[in-house]
Amino acid sequence: MYVYITVNKKFDDQIRVSYSKTEIVDHVDQIEHNIIREALKIAGIEKGIEIVYMGDIPLGSAGVGLGSSSALAVGVLHALFAYQGKAVSAEFLAQKACEIEIDRLGNPIGKQDQYAVAYGGFHRYRFNADETVFVDPVICRPEMKEALQSNLMFFYTNMTHISSHILAEQKENIPQKMRNLDRMVEMSCEAERLLQQNALDDFGALLDEAWKLKRELASGVSVPEIDEMYAAARKAGALGGKILGAGGGGFMMLYVPENARQSVREAMRRYREQTVSLEPEGSKIIYVR
Structure with missing residues (x-):
């Protein structure tokens, strides 16, 4: 199951964010969608952009347990940095998605969703006391x-x-x-x-x-x-x-x-x-x- 994000340069200096509703604002601080707003700030983009997203499962305030908010956070960050011509690692995306959801928005969640979304594959994740994360593939047939x-x-x-x-x-x-x-x-x-x-x-x-x-x-x-x-x-x-x-x-x-x-x-x-x-x-x- 996937979340799909499209990013495009806007003709004028406004910001348009489209999901279950559409926001058109003059500055990043005016965006209601908290994950999109904070992702734009991390990427250093303040104006002149359009972001549209949709998902194979519902992406609302109420959860369904499939990590959709973290998929959105990782995906939007990935799209925004690619839009700027920057290649970023899975580790970077996972860390920044955690920064958005945990540090900036104060959600009482763990890190497993962000890392699983960023890395994909079949892995075992070790979340250490010093905030490092070890990602190792599960070796099997x-x-x-x-x-x-x-x-x-x-x-x-x-x-x-x-x-x-x-x-x-x-x-x-x-x-x-x-x-x-x-x-x-x-x-x-x-x-x-x-x-x-x-x-x-x-x-x-x-x-x-x-x-x-x-x-x-x-x-x-x-x-x-x-x-x-x-x-x-x-x-x-x-x-x-x-x-x-x-x-x-x-x-x-x-x-x-x-x-x-x-x-x-x-x-x-x-x-x-x-x-x-x-x-x-x-x-x-x-x-x-």
């Missing part, structure tokens, strides 16, 4: 990646969430939830090992354990409707899964062996299924005039 992609199913819960509300509570709960968080860090190592060993069904079961731990991090991570949806999927043959993003709505990802996919689809017939593929390249410029 190509057929394992294909099988993993086939066994992952995504369903829209028909609910959205305000991730900042959930994450703010989650941040407050960190001292009381260190055991959960430590185990979740351990599970990232375990998950990588299982993938390298082609133990896909064990990876699916690990998702179930991870979801149970995540549900305990904040009260809004799950709601009765989500619990019922997940229980129905498990009963139909899913080995594990989770709500993507902060929780409370958006998309549910399920790990489903091939022999159970049809029964899971039947159990999830009230919900829209969405096909999602692994993206090997991350953010990229696809056309320069």
Whole structure:
């Protein structure tokens, strides 16, 4: 799934930003769209430009758990620097997108979305205490990646969430939830090992354990409707899964062996299924005039 950004020189000195609404302003500080405004400031562009964006999934204030705000931040930065004739690295894009969302806008979020969008591929990310980030490829057989992609199913819960509300509570709960968080860090190592060993069904079961731990991090991570949806999927043959993003709505990802996919689809017939593929390249410029 993608976010598409187009940048063009404007005939006059105004700035036009077009998304679900259109803004036409005289100066960058007048732009209401906070991510676009801050990206323009970082790129040093104050006037005479048009920015248009659209996405394969909704890009609104309420989240769906697929990292769309970070995809927009990384993509707009990439487009703006390319517009200026500047080549920038994935690391630079990820860092600057984090600066926008975390430092400038004060959102209580992590860095995983920005780095995943910028780098693409199949990686393990280590976020260190000194603010450095290690990005290492997961080394596994190509057929394992294909099988993993086939066994992952995504369903829209028909609910959205305000991730900042959930994450703010989650941040407050960190001292009381260190055991959960430590185990979740351990599970990232375990998950990588299982993938390298082609133990896909064990990876699916690990998702179930991870979801149970995540549900305990904040009260809004799950709601009765989500619990019922997940229980129905498990009963139909899913080995594990989770709500993507902060929780409370958006998309549910399920790990489903091939022999159970049809029964899971039947159990999830009230919900829209969405096909999602692994993206090997991350953010990229696809056309320069």
